[in-house]
Amino acid sequence: MGDKVKLYALSTCGHCKRTKELLQNKGVDYDVTDVDQLEGEERQEAIEEVKQYNPSLSFPTLVIGDKCIVGYKKDEIEEALQEHV
């Protein structure tokens, strides 16, 4: 069992919402950070974190083990989740 699945998202984004729903429907144990909801230093730290995985700073940015999936790509996410178990 690798590292916990990590989702960086925006609370206003439709693709991020779909990604959250997919993870929930699959019963995935994951951490989510809605970067637009953060302020000050906390926001800056989260931005730096996202940049490490996705220099474009686009959302959703989903980290599954050593894989980073940018965007709501259902098939790719499901495949990565299977390999991650």
Next chain:
Amino acid sequence: MYDVDSLYAKLKELQEPKGLYFNRDEELVRDLLNSLLINKDRYGYMACPCRLASGIYEMDKDIICPCSYAWPDIQEYGSCYCGLYVSPEWNEGTIPHVHVPERRPPEKLLAALGAGG
């Protein structure tokens, strides 16, 4: 002040003649319109719901909905980045619904965030 229904009617009347059609996915459209209203409250302008706005108007101008990238994205993929506006072909299902990658140059966002956004 708008609510989702009045914003829907207003934008449909305003944008459709320009060739910007709402996604047939009503739930997504209503979610995104609600998000635009949230961003209007937050920033004073309707920043794209799927992009991290800096809150600095001058630096976010290109992502105020409809964003500067909507047209090229719709022409290339049939949908804008967040999925609010699409082409007739997208709604008819005669083209595949693919993920629309971020067209905005990252430097624009990084500059905005660097400016204290």
